[in-house]
Structure formats: C-alpha cells, structure tokens
Amino acid sequence: MTRNIHPLLIAGTVLVFMFLVGPLIIVLGAALSDTTYLTFPPQGLSLRWFENIFQIDAFRRTIFTSLQIALLSTVIALIIGIPAAYALNRHRIQLPGWLSTLFILPVLVPELVLGFSLLKNLAVQFNSPIYLSLLFGHSLIVLPYVIRVISASLASFDFSIEEAAISLGSPPLKTFFTILLPNVRSGVIAAFILAFITSINDVSISIFLTGPGLSTLPIQLLAHMEQFFDPTVASVSVLLMLLTVAVMAVVERTLGLTFLAK
Amino acid sequence: MTQSLTLDSISAHYGSTQVLENLSLAVGEGELVSLLGASGCGKTTTLRLVAGFLQPTSGTITLGGRDLTRLPPHQRDIGLVFQNYALFPHLSVADNVGFGLKQRGISGDAKTKRVGAMLDRVGLAHLADRLPAALSGGQKQRVALARALVIEPPLLMFDEPLSNLDAKLRIDMRVEIRQLQRANGTTSVYVTHDQEEAFSISDRVAIMHAGRIMQLDTPEILYQRPANAFVARFVGFENLIAMKVVERDGAKITAEMAGGIRLTLPLEQFGAIPDSFILACRADGLQVTDNAAMEGIPATLGLRTYLGRAYQYQAETPAGALIANGPLTRPLDAGVTAKLVPVPEQCTILAPEAV
CATH class of the missing domain: 3.40.50.300 (P-loop containing nucleotide triphosphate hydrolases)
Structure with missing residues (x-):
C-alpha cells in the first residue's frame, strides 16, 4: 500500500521537527563542549560542565530547594485540588458554571503579574518568610493543572458507583479512599507529574518570591548567566530537560502521553 | 430477615x-x-x-x-x-x-x-x-x-x-x-x-x-x-367519553354523550353507574361496523392501520376523535360512515373528572 505524499508536506514536517528538536540539540551540544564559553557545534567532548554544576555550591543548594518546593507544592495542590475537583464534578448541576473557571484563573493571569502581586501583598505586606511565600506561589500556579487533570478523569467516573458502595455500608469518607481514589489513580499520577514539572521549571513566579539565601535552580541559572557565559548554563538546562523527560517517560509508561493531550 | x-x-x-x-x-x-x-x-x-x-x-x-x-x-x-x-x-x-x-x-x-x-x-x-x-x-x-x-x-x-x-x-x-x-x-x-x-x-x-x-x-x-x-x-384506554344517565331500567341504563347520542349499557358488567360518568374503552372495546342498524356511536372513518389481529381506525364522532378496531374480514375505507359499538368487556366506568 503506497500513498502519494506531497513533497511540500514532507518539507513542512521536516521544518517543524527542526524547529522543535533543533534548540534541544544545540543546548545538548553546547553542554558537552570542552570550551570555557558557549559554542555550537561543540569543540571537544567533555562532561566537566556537568561536574561543575555540583561543584558550585549555589547550584547544589538550589537543586535541592527546587526539588523540595516542587514536591511540597505538588502535594499541597493535590490535597486541595482533589477534593475541589471532586466537589466540582460531583455537584456540577447544583454549582454555578463560573466556579470551575475560578479555579483555572491562576494560569489565566500572567504569571509575572501574579508573582509581583504575591510579592507586594504577601511577602512585603505581611513580611511572610521567603520559603513560605515561594511555596504558596508555586502551590497556587500548579493547582489549576491538578484540578483540570483530576476533573478530566472524574468526568468519566460514574458517581452511582460511589452510591453503590455507600449503600453496601461503606461510610462516605472511606468510600472516597477505597472506591473513588483507586478509580482516578491515573489522573492523580498525571496531575502529580504535570504539577511537579510546572513547579520545577517555573521562573516568573519564583523570580519575585526568591530572596536572600533562597533560590530555585532556574533563578540561580539566570543569576549565573549574568556573570558567566560558560557551558554550565547549557548543562543545567540539559539537567532540567532530563528531569522533565524522565518524568514524562513515567507518564508515558503508566498512561500514555495521549492522556495529557486530552 | x-x-x-x-x-x-x-x-x-x-x-x-x-x-x-x-x-x-x-x-x-x-x-x-x-x-x-x-x-x-x-x-x-x-x-x-x-x-x-x-x-x-x-x-x-x-x-x-x-x-x-x-x-x-x-x-x-x-x-x-x-x-x-x-x-x-x-x-x-x-x-x-x-x-x-x-x-x-x-x-x-x-x-x-x-x-x-x-x-x-x-x-x-x-x-x-x-x-x-x-x-x-x-x-x-x-x-x-x-x-x-x-x-x-x-x-x-x-x-x-x-x-x-x-x-x-x-x-x-x-x-x-x-x-x-x-x-x-x-x-x-x-x-x-x-x-x-x-x-x-x-x-x-x-x-x-x-x-x-x-x-x-x-x-x-x-x-x-x-x-x-x-x-x-396509561394502561391503554384510548377513548374516554363523558356521559350522563338519562334512563335506568332494571339491568340496563341508557346514557347520553355529546351530540345527543345514546347508548344502552348493561349494569351487570359495570356494577353501579353514577348519574354522570366516563365511559373508558380500549380500541378493542369499540368495534367498527358498517351495519347502520346497530346501536353505536355514529362515526366517519379516517386513517386505517393494520395491527395483525385487526384493523384500527381513526374515527370522527360527535363525541370527538376516537380510536376503534374493526374485523380483518371487512376493511373499510376512509370517509365511510360507520357505527362504533362498545364491547362492555373491554370498557370500564370512571367517576367524572376534568378529562
């Protein structure tokens, strides 16, 4: 079976792929370069810029902070988001339509505006600790992802299943954990991964909410770039990419990426 | 238990x-x-x-x-x-x-x-x-x-x-x-x-x-x-006809519907019949006949449909539109004047109410 494929279609496809993959290849190449400045194609091959990340104290600390903030904000968003998504779907008919939109607002507002207002009205106004402000900001921006993804898997959940369990003598809260959660497990995993990636890659919120003694990896990367132009920048980028790819691979293995595209 | x-x-x-x-x-x-x-x-x-x-x-x-x-x-x-x-x-x-x-x-x-x-x-x-x-x-x-x-x-x-x-x-x-x-x-x-x-x-x-x-x-x-x-x-009595008793005669009564049409109904089938009542008939309870001598509700037949066991007619009568069945042996065409004869076994009596 052969099909006629228009040469322009092939050319277009190649261009799109180059556009998508090209920058990644350049960054990866630059990270592996043996030179002391950013260059592509790489001159000589070396892993020393990756070693360099872990030798610079600030990077070591911020990797840890980033992972910590990403994990904590994701957990907080799940604790708030799962019950919220449940309520929004369970009582969809009784609740006003704009309510679910309300929970998506943090991604609709430009993150810079959100970050700035959090700085002004939370960090400055109440003099709240930097770590808590940063955690709060991250929880806020990942919450919409959690609610969206969990809602998507709850949309296909038949709530009479829950009623069946209750009628058989299972109290409502227990039913939530034994019947509802296992059936939206894939949604919870997907929400976790999306939220985690969003938090660990975030710049716009973090740039306002980090401060003396506390920074995240992307922010540290920006600071480093202002002073040095060595391939460390590229190798940190590769590290972030690898982290994201690892996480996506887990999603792919458990659910398939098509799930996220929905 | x-x-x-x-x-x-x-x-x-x-x-x-x-x-x-x-x-x-x-x-x-x-x-x-x-x-x-x-x-x-x-x-x-x-x-x-x-x-x-x-x-x-x-x-x-x-x-x-x-x-x-x-x-x-x-x-x-x-x-x-x-x-x-x-x-x-x-x-x-x-x-x-x-x-x-x-x-x-x-x-x-x-x-x-x-x-x-x-x-x-x-x-x-x-x-x-x-x-x-x-x-x-x-x-x-x-x-x-x-x-x-x-x-x-x-x-x-x-x-x-x-x-x-x-x-x-x-x-x-x-x-x-x-x-x-x-x-x-x-x-x-x-x-x-x-x-x-x-x-x-x-x-x-x-x-x-x-x-x-x-x-x-x-x-x-x-x-x-x-x-x-x-x-x-709900249970299929398609025809509800409001009637008033005009004469009681032992085991039978005579009652009148809209248009002054009178029917004689046997009491043994229906028990007590109040002075004002509704005669409810399934389509099977109103038999279509072109025998003008029969006592029944005069009707002009409309659309005929085939049910397998009988023909069903949409009929126009002085008491309104009714649905009645007729024998397979004698299909009648639209526009024919006929009589609809109540079959007491397929009918029942209801107390009057806003129909």
Whole structure:
C-alpha cells in the first residue's frame, strides 16, 4: 500500500521537527563542549560542565530547594485540588458554571503579574518568610493543572458507583479512599507529574518570591548567566530537560502521553 | 430477615420545585412493588429518598419499625441495583460481591463461602476473578444483583435495572430477578418506566404522575379497572367519553354523550353507574361496523392501520376523535360512515373528572 505524499508536506514536517528538536540539540551540544564559553557545534567532548554544576555550591543548594518546593507544592495542590475537583464534578448541576473557571484563573493571569502581586501583598505586606511565600506561589500556579487533570478523569467516573458502595455500608469518607481514589489513580499520577514539572521549571513566579539565601535552580541559572557565559548554563538546562523527560517517560509508561493531550 | 417498608406523607423538593407531594406507600413483607411512570414523575426520587441519598422535606420512612428518615445512607442496610450496574471497576467480580460483607466485618472463609454460593446462584462462579470491564451487560447486571443480595438486606431496590439490556435479555433477566426475589422473600421496590416489565413481575404497581401515586393496585386491577382517567390512559384506554344517565331500567341504563347520542349499557358488567360518568374503552372495546342498524356511536372513518389481529381506525364522532378496531374480514375505507359499538368487556366506568 503506497500513498502519494506531497513533497511540500514532507518539507513542512521536516521544518517543524527542526524547529522543535533543533534548540534541544544545540543546548545538548553546547553542554558537552570542552570550551570555557558557549559554542555550537561543540569543540571537544567533555562532561566537566556537568561536574561543575555540583561543584558550585549555589547550584547544589538550589537543586535541592527546587526539588523540595516542587514536591511540597505538588502535594499541597493535590490535597486541595482533589477534593475541589471532586466537589466540582460531583455537584456540577447544583454549582454555578463560573466556579470551575475560578479555579483555572491562576494560569489565566500572567504569571509575572501574579508573582509581583504575591510579592507586594504577601511577602512585603505581611513580611511572610521567603520559603513560605515561594511555596504558596508555586502551590497556587500548579493547582489549576491538578484540578483540570483530576476533573478530566472524574468526568468519566460514574458517581452511582460511589452510591453503590455507600449503600453496601461503606461510610462516605472511606468510600472516597477505597472506591473513588483507586478509580482516578491515573489522573492523580498525571496531575502529580504535570504539577511537579510546572513547579520545577517555573521562573516568573519564583523570580519575585526568591530572596536572600533562597533560590530555585532556574533563578540561580539566570543569576549565573549574568556573570558567566560558560557551558554550565547549557548543562543545567540539559539537567532540567532530563528531569522533565524522565518524568514524562513515567507518564508515558503508566498512561500514555495521549492522556495529557486530552 | 425481610421487613415491611412504609413511607408516610413524604414531600420532597429540589430547590423550590416540589417533586413529591404528600406521598404515602406501604410495601408488605416479601412483596415486590413497582413504581411506574414517565421520567420526572418522582419514582427515582422516591427510591433515592428511601436509600438516603436525598432528604424529604417532611414525612417519615420506616423499615420494619425502624425509622430511617434521618439515618445516613450507609447505615440503612438496603440492597440497591442500579441502571448502569455501578460495579466497582477496579475490583474483581468476587470482590465486588464481597464488598458489602467486608463492610459488615465478614472476612476470610465465611466471606469466600457466601460470595461463592451467591455467584453460583446467579450462574457466574466461573467468572469470579474477572474485572467488570470483561463482562457482558447481562453478566454485569447479575453481579450487581448478587452484590445487593449477598448482604441479605431487609429491602431490595431496583432503579431501572434492565434499561441498558436488549429486549430478549430484558425478559430473561426480569424472570430471574423475580425468581431470586421470591426465593429470598425480600421486600422489594422496583422503579421502571416500562409498563410490561412492571406488570409482569410485581405483586402491586404504583402508577406515578407529577410526584403523586395515581393508583396502587395489582396489575390485574390496574389493567381492567383503572381508578381515574390518568391511569386509564396509561394502561391503554384510548377513548374516554363523558356521559350522563338519562334512563335506568332494571339491568340496563341508557346514557347520553355529546351530540345527543345514546347508548344502552348493561349494569351487570359495570356494577353501579353514577348519574354522570366516563365511559373508558380500549380500541378493542369499540368495534367498527358498517351495519347502520346497530346501536353505536355514529362515526366517519379516517386513517386505517393494520395491527395483525385487526384493523384500527381513526374515527370522527360527535363525541370527538376516537380510536376503534374493526374485523380483518371487512376493511373499510376512509370517509365511510360507520357505527362504533362498545364491547362492555373491554370498557370500564370512571367517576367524572376534568378529562
């Protein structure tokens, strides 16, 4: 079976792929370069810029902070988001339509505006600790992802299943954990991964909410770039990419990426 | 084990809309009562009130003398069978059936034995380890039935359990449901919009409309002697004719309808006939004849349709449009003038009301 494929279609496809993959290849190449400045194609091959990340104290600390903030904000968003998504779907008919939109607002507002207002009205106004402000900001921006993804898997959940369990003598809260959660497990995993990636890659919120003694990896990367132009920048980028790819691979293995595209 | 269910003056609202109005219903021990009606009549609301998923605005619900009205649903001990089966997708057939036992603290051998025995009874023992997704519709409904029965509830409730099955399976399953219900002697409430289904398996049927029970009786009485115009129409009395008695003569009466048309009706068939009444006839209860000498309702015939056992005519009469049947041996064409002769066995008398 052969099909006629228009040469322009092939050319277009190649261009799109180059556009998508090209920058990644350049960054990866630059990270592996043996030179002391950013260059592509790489001159000589070396892993020393990756070693360099872990030798610079600030990077070591911020990797840890980033992972910590990403994990904590994701957990907080799940604790708030799962019950919220449940309520929004369970009582969809009784609740006003704009309510679910309300929970998506943090991604609709430009993150810079959100970050700035959090700085002004939370960090400055109440003099709240930097770590808590940063955690709060991250929880806020990942919450919409959690609610969206969990809602998507709850949309296909038949709530009479829950009623069946209750009628058989299972109290409502227990039913939530034994019947509802296992059936939206894939949604919870997907929400976790999306939220985690969003938090660990975030710049716009973090740039306002980090401060003396506390920074995240992307922010540290920006600071480093202002002073040095060595391939460390590229190798940190590769590290972030690898982290994201690892996480996506887990999603792919458990659910398939098509799930996220929905 | 089995207990009687009583609903006493139940009213229920969704927001400001009243969905049940002062509804009372008593289901005897071991009895199967169907709630029958079109969607929006309040039958599912009634079931959900008894299950505890909705709260009545007033009235009480008792099961075997136990007041259920304010009891949370998980403490009511009622077996529920849902229209869409509502099986737990992540649990095997055996775990689905064993779920209620687990909630009652029954585990290990005792649980395995009861689940096994129940699966045997519904003929699914060989599928115990399957997940619900691997079952057919009929098998799913059997699992749902087994899951509700295994806890030996004092009350079983069915919410349109057969609506998602095809016609043939529906008939098999309803017989199976009735047999299991009879064998266990479990008091049951069965919600459906399918008249044939309700009539075929119920001890009594409550025909519901606009949040009220229009009539609660055995299928036989409902079918032959509806109590009011709504039920009469519901069970297929297509023709409702308002009449007034003009003469009483021993075993017969003569009554007049609109247009001054008179009919003679035998009292023995209808019992007492009030001075003003409604004559309700199925299409079979009005025989079409072109014999002008017969006593009947003069009519101009309209569209004729073929029913297999008879021809059916849309007829224009002085008493309005009526539907009547005529013999296959003598098809009559549209526009023909004929007589519609009431067959007392296929007719009934209703008290007058706004028809």
